[in-house]
Amino acid sequence: MGPAFDRPGAAREVCDAAYRGGLLMETGGPNDEVAKALPPLTVADGQLEQDRGCSTRPSAIAVLASLTVLPALLAKLGRWVDRPRVPFLWRLTMRSGDSKLWPVLLRPALVRPVLTLVVSVGALLLLALPALDMKLKQPGSDDLSRDIPVVRATDRLTEAFPSKGTVHQVAVRAPADRAADVEAALGRLLKRTAGNDLFAHDQTPTIRTSADNRVHTVQVGTPHSPKSDGARDSLELLRDWVPQAMEGVPGAESAVGGKVAQGLDFTGHLEDRMP
Template identity: 55%
Template sequence: MGRRPVTVRLARWSAEHPWRAIGLWVVFVAVCFVGGNAAGLTEATDEDMAIGEAGRAQLIVDGGNFDRPAVENVLITPRAGALDQTAAKAAADDTAARLRQIDGVASVGAPMPSRDGRALLVPITMSGDPKTASDRVQPLRDETARVQQAHPQLRVEQVGGPSINKALDDTLGKDFKRAELLSLPVTLAILIIAFGALIAAGVPVLLALSSVAAAMGLSTLASHLVPATDTTASVILLIGMAVGVDYSLFYVRREREERAKGRSGLDAVEIAAETSGHAVVVSGFAVIISMAGLLLANDAVFSSLAVGSILVVAVAVTGSLTVLPALLAKLGRWVDRPRVPLLWRLTAPRTGRPGERAPRFWPAVLKPALRAPLATLVVSVGLLLALAAPALGLKLKFPGMEDLPRTTAAMQAYDRLTAAFPSTGTSHTVAVRAPAEQADRVRAALTDLAGRAAADPLFAPAEGDGPKIEVSADRRVSVLEVATPYASRTDEAARSLHELRDDLAPAALRGIRASSTRSAAASPTARTTPHTSGTSCPW
């Protein structure tokens, strides 16, 4: 006989020395988890997340070190008909008086009427770090709700970057938490149905959870080479549970079948290692290679997801080849305890003994496929293709306010805000970095650019005191906000961006290096990175 495969040799050693294998696995998981926490997590910075021309434009804006506090808005509109100006003014004054008393409010601006006179806007400037404004905005929302109760004849609602970001975080956070909370009980239920025994169902879950814990620690260490994003941990958990259970399931199933046929525990483990263990290795390498393809995108988000996925798959494969055989050898026939009576009769492995009652469930399920394998293959492939068809229209994007249902209070308020004040919706940012001595020339060029845009129906007229032009303290960076009345992911918004890049900006900024970027924002403090699209050209 030739040299046995490494999967068999690993499994045999683990089965012969179960306590050593289990102890080494526990130490490995503990060292990875504790070591990762001790090393600390390195998160991706704005520079890491900068993609293409839009990313470079955002870096120019960041380089200006602008003081951009978080801004909220209280929108006052009629419930029907025309706006009662007296009642609206009283509600605005009440709003200002109440909100000035709230800790975290830096200032409350003067009420600003819409062009058609059907809305009144009260701007609110928040104090503190703008990045944490969404975590501190709830007291303002609560006070606005009290204003609404005091003025029931009007619609008084708060909307802005922090409010929308909070709604977005709550929605996505609930989705991730729901997936994370459901993954464990659903997985355990499926395994109980598959094995008909609680210990047999628990072993794959235990291995998957330990693999996730080790991979979390390793990913924290890896973040010092490839910065992590806020979705990495969730992806590690979901993928780790999937592959950890998957790799263990077939291994445990095969070992139980061989043991039911009368083989010794060691022989059953070896056969499982030679068959299912080989499949685990092949599958693991296939997943690792496919996930490594994400690194070719040269994007911080994809790279962090690739590293996290590769690590958890590699750890799950290692656990399936080492500690799993040790657990099976140590448990022996206890792996089939305690049994779930009905499920056990349906799923128990055949022993081949005379008079044994054959299970009926799985043969009945497999009977059509065994009778007509070709037809089964065609139907199965057809169903898989039908399920995969929506992927043909897949569009990669960062989560944004467009992902919130329009029926939510935040988005209904946002729609009313942009309808009354178009310049508060989607906006393009023209960022110019030039020598300080050219600052006056740049301002004049940006003012001209704003005038050209105001005459174009693809852009929204500026509200208040004219174009929004900011100049950094060192006069090297100038930024112009150019609003468009269309939602950020619409064709009209895209056309307005291209027109700004290709026609308006080159004409106004000839000889100056500038960058254009688009952001869906209800205020200057709303997140711009998830919604940017821009270019940088020498003009």
């Protein structure tokens, strides 16, 4: 997602200006008319603490209101507090005498309490059994039905041009005087991916450089769908290879992002934060 520009080359100018400021962006669309931002997938602890403080304010206000405003309102209403009634239902609560329904419902449990406990616990476990197979994940095109014509057309395009389907975004930031070393290291990395079936080989990836020669990016495609094991394996392999390729470049910082990384990192971040 990103803004689209009518003037040719405007999206490229925006991306170049973002690179100079240290923000990773890339162009998209059939004519490179869209500028897409690549925000970080992690949140600083300070920001989390700030958000947690903001989230506690409504709870504190609600507790304070329940201790002050609510009792005062009930005292003010007095006997009129029960005046609003649901038609027909209020008559059921006004009946006097013992109920005939509850003894009938509770008789099996009173006669056979152990058997009732075992049956109820077993029923609850059966109801909770599907929850054991639940997993966190990011929704994507893989979740759509393959009977949709647009989805089938996208699958055919991805099969014909795998390097344009599922793509890993490799980004490297280094001092400007090390630009040649970074390009040489990325070149060696691309040669390494060329001999592996986890990556696409229909097109040669292009190394892009920011105007100040500080940021280099390259897109490495994989023929596998974003949610497949092959896509995850290719991401893990790239995240091992990229730091190795940059070991000889002083001051270089590298990262591997993209659609596959977004799903895995975001899901992992949620799982780490869950109790």
